[in-house]
Amino acid sequence: MEVKVVKKVLSVNDTMAHQNRKYFSDKKVFVLNMMSSPGSGKTSILEKTVGRLLPEINSAIIVGDICTTNDADRLAKTGVPVIQICTDDFGGDCHLAAHIVGNAASDLDLDGVQLLIVENVGNLVCPAEFDIGEDARVVVLSVTEGEDKPLKYPLMFRVCDAALLNKTDLLPYLDFDREAVINNIRQIHSDMPVFEVSAKTQDGFPAWILWLKKQVEKKVG
Amino acid sequence: MHEMGIALEIIKIAVDSIPANLKNPKVERINLKVGKLAAVVPDSLKFCFEVASKDTALEGSLLHIEEIPVTARCINCGNSWTAIKPVFICEKCDSGQVDLLSGRELDIVSIEVEEGA
Ligand SMILES: Nc1nc2c(ncn2[C@@H]2O[C@H](COP(=O)(O)OP(=O)(O)OP(=O)(O)O)[C@@H](O)[C@H]2O)c(=O)[nH]1
Ligand SMILES: [Mg+2]
Ligand SMILES: [Zn+2]
Numbered sequence: 553m554e555v556k557v558v559k560k561v562l563s564v565n566d567t568m569a570h571q572n573r574k575y576f577s578d579k580k581v582f583v584l585n586m587m588s589s590p591g592s593g594k595t596s597i598l599e600k601t602v603g604r605l606l607p608e609i610n611s612a613i614i615v616g617d618i619c620t621t622n623d624a625d626r627l628a629k630t631g632v633p634v635i636q637i638c639t640d641d642f643g644g645d646c647h648l649a650a651h652i653v654g655n656a657a658s659d660l661d662l663d664g665v666q667l668l669i670v671e672n673v674g675n676l677v678c679p680a681e682f683d684i685g686e687d688a689r690v691v692v693l694s695v696t697e698g699e700d701k702p703l704k705y706p707l708m709f710r711v712c713d714a715a716l717l718n719k720t721d722l723l724p725y726l727d728f729d730r731e732a733v734i735n736n737i738r739q740i741h742s743d744m745p746v747f748e749v750s751a752k753t754q755d756g757f758p759a760w761i762l763w764l765k766k767q768v769e770k771k772v773g
Numbered sequence: 774m775h776e777m778g779i780a781l782e783i784i785k786i787a788v789d790s791i792p793a794n795l796k797n798p799k800v801e802r803i804n805l806k807v808g809k810l811a812a813v814v815p816d817s818l819k820f821c822f823e824v825a826s827k828d829t830a831l832e833g834s835l836l837h838i839e840e841i842p843v844t845a846r847c848i849n850c851g852n853s854w855t856a857i858k859p860v861f862i863c864e865k866c867d868s869g870q871v872d873l874l875s876g877r878e879l880d881i882v883s884i885e886v887e888e889g890a
Contacts, residue, residue, distance in 0.1 A: 741869075
């Protein structure tokens with residue numbers, strides 16, 4: 553006999569994400585989920601970002617990594633509270649699931665924090681599928697990864713609210729067609745802002761910082 | 774890449790859906806819908822399912838995957854279409870204000886289960 557089920561396979565994660573979202577609202581904290589393939593420069597961008605948000609915005613960071621605490625050590629130098637999640641302890645996952653982010657967030661003192669940034673595990677596929685209760689999502693793509701990545705990973709570029717095109721300082725050494733990549737992003741998500749930045753030189757940071765501040769202010773005033 | 778986790782979720786949901794009054798229930802088939810945009814590779818999911826369902830009521834059952842195409846609708850002019858390539862720009866009016874109607878599914882639709890000997 554056929555038994556109707558009609559259930560989302562990820563419904564448990566969706567429920568946990570919903571709980572996180574409520575918790576973050578109660579705490580009046582804006583949550584940003586930052587995603588990219590490994591090594592695009594998420595940690596480098598965050599190192600240069602959190603200090604520039606001060607004194608208006610206090611941040612905290614949750615960083616997911618498969619194995620090391622390198623990123624947390626780097627980010628701790630910025631002076632903001634950082635919690636590292638080693639997904640290896642949870643089976644070497646390729647993404648952060650909502651309950652893991654929820655647990656980490658409850659270990660942070662979020663009083664007085666307006667912005668919680670979650671650096672997801674380096675991966676352009678899986679994190680796009682898992683809601684963690686965030687308010688906005690950004691994807692980082694570096695210029696060494698090739699112009700076609702938005703077309704190869706459409707879900708990621710579809711679900712994100714902004715894209716950062718990083719390592720622009722390397723453009724003179726590459727045959728990278730920046731117009732082609734922006735065009736590819738537009739095909740997937742036509743009105744998504746694209747910030748061309750270099751975490752190394754901090755070129756292009758003002759527009760990105762301004763966008764982020766506006767997002768935070770929209771939620772927490 | 775998280776197909777094993779997905780397979781385990783499917784097994785959990787399917788086992789929970791077996792009617793309690795069945796004796797020695799044996800699940801023969803699980804009907805799943807997977808959107809073309811979902812971050813899941815069907816073959817890899819089937820493989821993980823086979824491995825993970827050993828020694829459960831689902832052992833030997835068929836994981837039937839219906840792939841759901843990506844369909845979109847233009848908010849501006851109402852045109853709707855099936856996207857063969859990941860392009861979300863309206864062909865009629867060039868607008869990028871587009872709703873995704875389908876393609877992100879990852880749903881268990883039903884299980885087919887029989888009483889065993
Ligand atoms: N030239 C240049 N190098 C950069 C830039 N941003 C990051 N890098 C370098 O790229 C490498 C990876 O940077 P990370 O910030 O660790 O990247 P990530 O995305 O956090 O990496 P994972 O967390 O491992 O996925 C490092 O060697 C950085 O120094 C940039 O704007 N320009
Ligand atoms: Mg990092
Ligand atoms: Zn249209």
